[in-house]
Amino acid sequence: MPLLAWRDALSVGDPGIDGDHKKLIQFVNDLQDAIDGRKNDRVVGKIILELVQYTKDHFAREELVMKGAGYPDYERHRQIHRALTRQVLIMAEKYVRTPTDEVKQELIDFLAAWLVEHIIKEDRKLGAYLHGKRVWV
Numbered sequence: 001m002p003l004l005a006w007r008d009a010l011s012v013g014d015p016g017i018d019g020d021h022k023k024l025i026q027f028v029n030d031l032q033d034a035i036d037g038r039k040n041d042r043v044v045g046k047i048i049l050e051l052v053q054y055t056k057d058h059f060a061r062e063e064l065v066m067k068g069a070g071y072p073d074y075e076r077h078r079q080i081h082r083a084l085t086r087q088v089l090i091m092a093e094k095y096v097r098t099p100t101d102e103v104k105q106e107l108i109d110f111l112a113a114w115l116v117e118h119i120i121k122e123d124r125k126l127g128a129y130l131h132g133k134r135v136w137v
Helices: 014-036 040-069 074-097 101-131
Strands: none
Touching: 014 040, 014 101, 040 074, 040 101, 074 101
16 A cells, blocks of 8 residues: 555645645655566666656745745745755755664654645645636636
């Protein structure tokens, strides 16, 4: 069973943002599967690198949407993205330095909690704003 599953409560209502979130969930699940399956550190590291890059790309796309829609909380949300990116990079570097089972699980726990919490606490506010502005139907 996957660690994370997409559910309607995670939807922000924007097909592009929701699609990115689904892909990020898949990355976390793939990482969990690789760790549970005792894949070698090279496989795990590749998934982590792809996840980090996709996260950066997703944040850039989301920030374009926010800016284009005149989202009033844009700057604060952008700063949260920067802080989350730094945290993910710190965790990834820790894994590279110390690829123990404990560090791997710490990384998975962090990513899963971070992703769900960020979507529910921050991105759903953006979704409500975009819906109110009728940025999409």
